[in-house]
Amino acid sequence: MKPLSTWGSSRNPVKFRIPTSDNLLPIRLDIEIDGQRFRDAFTWNPSDPDSEVVVFAKRTVKDLKLPPAFVTQIAQSIQSQLTEFRSYEGQDMYTGERVVPIKLDLRVNHTLIKDQFLWDLNNFESDPEEFARTFCKDMGIEDPEVGPAIAIAIREQLYEIAVQSVASAKESRMIKKGRKGFEHIPISKAGGIAVDLVKSFGNKSSVIRKRKEWDVFEPIVDLLSNEEVDALEATEERNAR
Amino acid sequence: MGTDNNHHHNNDTTITTTPATLGPNISNNNNSSTANNKSPPKPPIKPAEPPTPTTTTTLQPFGSFPNTADSDFISIPSYSRWFSWDNIHQCELRFLPEFFDGRSASKNPKTYKYYRNAIIQRFRDNPSSAPTKKITFTEVRKTIVGDVGSIRRVFDFLEAWGLINYSPSSSSSSSNKAAAAPQQLSQNDNKDSSSSATKSAAAAAAPPPDAPPSASADNSTTAAAAGGPKKRLCSACKSPCTISCFTSDKHNLTLCARCYVSNNFRVGISSTDFRRVEISDVVKTDWTDKETLHLLEAIMHYGDDWKKVAEHVGGGRSDKDCVARFLKLPFGEQFVGAPESSEMVDNQLTSRRSSFQNKRMRLSPLADASNPILAQAAFLSALAGVEVAEVAAHAAVTALSDFAGVKIKANLKSVPADAKQQDFDVASHGDTAYRMDGALAEAQSELEKEEEDVERALCEIAVQTKELQDKIVHFEELDLQVERESQQLQQLKDLLYVDQLTLLFYKAAAHKSGESMVESVKAE
Numbered sequence: 001m002k003p004l005s006t007w008g009s010s011r012n013p014v015k016f017r018i019p020t021s022d023n024l025l026p027i028r029l030d031i032e033i034d035g036q037r038f039r040d041a042f043t044w045n046p047s048d049p050d051s052e053v054v055v056f057a058k059r060t061v062k063d064l065k066l067p068p069a070f071v072t073q074i075a076q077s078i079q080s081q082l083t084e085f086r087s088y089e090g091q092d093m094y095t096g097e098r099v100v101p102i103k104l105d106l107r108v109n110h111t112l113i114k115d116q117f118l119w120d121l122n123n124f125e126s127d128p129e130e131f132a133r134t135f136c137k138d139m140g141i142e143d144p145e146v147g148p149a150i151a152i153a154i155r156e157q158l159y160e161i162a163v164q165s166v167a168s169a170k171e172s173r174m175i176k177k178g179r180k181g182f183e184h185i186p187i188s189k190a191g192g193i194a195v196d197l198v199k200s201f202g203n204k205s206s207v208i209r210k211r212k213e214w215d216v217f218e219p220i221v222d223l224l225s226n227e228e229v230d231a232l233e234a235t236e237e238r239n240a241r
Numbered sequence: 242m243g244t245d246n247n248h249h250h251n252n253d254t255t256i257t258t259t260p261a262t263l264g265p266n267i268s269n270n271n272n273s274s275t276a277n278n279k280s281p282p283k284p285p286i287k288p289a290e291p292p293t294p295t296t297t298t299t300l301q302p303f304g305s306f307p308n309t310a311d312s313d314f315i316s317i318p319s320y321s322r323w324f325s326w327d328n329i330h331q332c333e334l335r336f337l338p339e340f341f342d343g344r345s346a347s348k349n350p351k352t353y354k355y356y357r358n359a360i361i362q363r364f365r366d367n368p369s370s371a372p373t374k375k376i377t378f379t380e381v382r383k384t385i386v387g388d389v390g391s392i393r394r395v396f397d398f399l400e401a402w403g404l405i406n407y408s409p410s411s412s413s414s415s416s417n418k419a420a421a422a423p424q425q426l427s428q429n430d431n432k433d434s435s436s437s438a439t440k441s442a443a444a445a446a447a448p449p450p451d452a453p454p455s456a457s458a459d460n461s462t463t464a465a466a467a468g469g470p471k472k473r474l475c476s477a478c479k480s481p482c483t484i485s486c487f488t489s490d491k492h493n494l495t496l497c498a499r500c501y502v503s504n505n506f507r508v509g510i511s512s513t514d515f516r517r518v519e520i521s522d523v524v525k526t527d528w529t530d531k532e533t534l535h536l537l538e539a540i541m542h543y544g545d546d547w548k549k550v551a552e553h554v555g556g557g558r559s560d561k562d563c564v565a566r567f568l569k570l571p572f573g574e575q576f577v578g579a580p581e582s583s584e585m586v587d588n589q590l591t592s593r594r595s596s597f598q599n600k601r602m603r604l605s606p607l608a609d610a611s612n613p614i615l616a617q618a619a620f621l622s623a624l625a626g627v628e629v630a631e632v633a634a635h636a637a638v639t640a641l642s643d644f645a646g647v648k649i650k651a652n653l654k655s656v657p658a659d660a661k662q663q664d665f666d667v668a669s670h671g672d673t674a675y676r677m678d679g680a681l682a683e684a685q686s687e688l689e690k691e692e693e694d695v696e697r698a699l700c701e702i703a704v705q706t707k708e709l710q711d712k713i714v715h716f717e718e719l720d721l722q723v724e725r726e727s728q729q730l731q732q733l734k735d736l737l738y739v740d741q742l743t744l745l746f747y748k749a750a751a752h753k754s755g756e757s758m759v760e761s762v763k764a765e
Contacts, residue, residue: 042382042388043389045389060379147385
């Protein structure tokens with residue numbers, strides 16, 4: 001199986017982008033002014049002009065009736081996350097044969113979701129939004145805020161992994177300049193997270209998952225009552241501090 | 242500006258969308274909750290394929306028809322009549338080209354329809370107690386899966402075209418908004434947002450200088466509604482004044498702050514001639530006739546209590562403003578006394594304007610009556626004079642009665658009841674015309690009611706068939722899935738069988754080799 005992996009790593013690197021069909025950036029806001037806490041998460045299209053950031057910040061503050069001091073903070077936060085993304089944009093990332101596990105563990109209002117599934121990083125046509133929509137529809141989730149939260153969680157993890165692959169590409173390039181024997185190092189670094197497809201789906205076993213793994217990969221959707229929600233929020237805040 | 246308002250009001254026929262005009266696609270708010278209770282797995286917002294929006298089923302029972310007539314119907318302005326759940330109209334293509342030019346794989350017509358239908362559905366899902374409660378963009382974007390920039394553009398588009406957050410009661414202000422907003426949108430449409438920001442900001446000359454156009458459709462139109470956007474161009478440097486400017490009434494000049502400071506004006510004018518004017522104040526310093534009328538009324542009622550006068554005038558006029566304005570009025574002093582003295586003064590004055598104002602004073606009790614028609618009639622009769630008004634009123638009454646007779650005759654021809662016609666022919670010449678009027682009007686209204694009922698029933702049926710169709714589609718999918726799973730199970734069974742066979746085979750083989758070994762050992 002070795003020839004396969006070396007072939008994968010020496011493939012021409014691709015320009016950095018989030019490996020989904022549309023290059024959208026997940027943005028998370030967590031701003032605290034005068035004891036008022038504003039947390040939010042949404043997807044942003046980095047090809048929108050920068051004036052859009054201010055517009056959006058103003059609109060949000062106006063709609064949620066927050067004190068106007070939030071406007072600059074929100075705009076700054078969005079802007080800094082955008083520039084961080086843009087700084088990665090010009091660089092390369094290696095994309096080997098990579099199927100990564102994505103874990104969902106989130107609580108949105110009264111719904112608690114735990115799930116785990118495999119995602120193909122090389123599939124640049126993938127669409128977390130569509131996944132989220134189908135998920136909500138299949139699981140019969142009534143709360144409309146869950147969908148975007150799922151999509152954002154998936155995007156964030158994909159973004160993380162993409163960033164890591166960029167970092168490893170950089171390091172391997174630096175090592176390249178240093179020594180000659182570089183071939184195996186990027187593989188070991190980049191392939192750490194990925195699931196080795198060859199190993200699991202090698203010769204004889206079927207494509208169907210082993211029975212003992214079924215529980216791990218099954219989505220769990222829980223509807224919480226008010227007290228449970230309060231209890232969870234209290235523990236979260238305690239952990240945050 | 243007044244005529245402008247009227248013009249737009251006429252265009253903006255807020256039609257209550259009866260099913261006949263828009264097809265059976267409009268959803269009624271009140272019973273969406275009950276529909277959902279019947280089928281719990283259905284989410285309130287269906288992010289699925291566009292042909293399956295959640296439409297509601299039953300209408301309110303007829304007993305409560307008069308009260309809930311408003312909440313049963315959604316009204317949208319007449320210029321948005323093109324909207325339908327399933328189709329994308331030409332103007333949507335024009336205003337939101339990003340979804341249709343194929344530049345990005347995820348921005349396609351399907352997602353556009355999903356955003357649009359989801360937003361409109363969310364607006365129409367308002368609880369029946371607040372059928373025209375506005376939804377905010379933030380509420381919407383939290384619930385829609387997609388990137389916020391495009392969602393915002395769709396939201397602004399829908400709001401500008403009155404498909405969401407539209408309340409017919411505020412038709413005059415919203416007609417202003419609607420008139421101004423499509424203009425702004427068309428400007429945005431032509432260029433990209435940065436250049437259009439400057440363009441529409443200059444065009445609207447909205448006082449808040451930092452409000453970008455698409456988000457400030459509200460801001461600029463409220464400025465427009467508040468009495469015309471005042472474009473203050475500095476006479477010296479020809480740049481629009483934004484924050485504050487200096488005006489000199491004596492020389493009829495306006496200077497921006499910079500020019501004033503740098504003494505950039507002609508010789509002969511000293512800096513003391515100028516007074517500083519904040520742009521926010523400029524809009525307000527023009528007292529409209531209405532405000533003057535209010536002021537005079539208030540003074541009559543409240544006398545010296547300027548605080549109450551300011552309240553009555555409203556519009557942000559402080560009591561100082563009211564006093565200043567009052568003093569500026571040509572005959573303000575006369576009104577301080579009792580109203581009778583103003584009438585006496587009346588007779589002595591000859592100028593038209595003064596008599597105009599005094600008559601307004603006298604008529605004010607009627608002018609602020611809640612019936613606008615009466616108020617207008619009072620106003621007009623004041624303008625025309627007492628005798629003229631009397632004669633006109635008489636003529637109008639006789640003309641109306643004649644006209645009513647003619648009209649009812651024409652209507653009656655369509656009613657097949659001969660007896661009624663005979664009756665009416667006799668009656669039209671007598672004073673029983675009024676009784677027939679009443680009966681006929683009743684009959685007409687009954688007919689109309691029946692028509693509406695029939696239309697509603699039809700609408701109901703259409704909605705129900707659509708629901709059935711949705712259910713059938715859903716069940717088909719489920720069926721497919723069940724089939725697939727059973728196939729998988731079959732495969733598993735087969736595998737198991739193969740495993741068992743191989744096990745048996747090897748067992749048999751091992752057994753045999755064991756035997757042969759034993760035999761060989763025995764042989765040795």
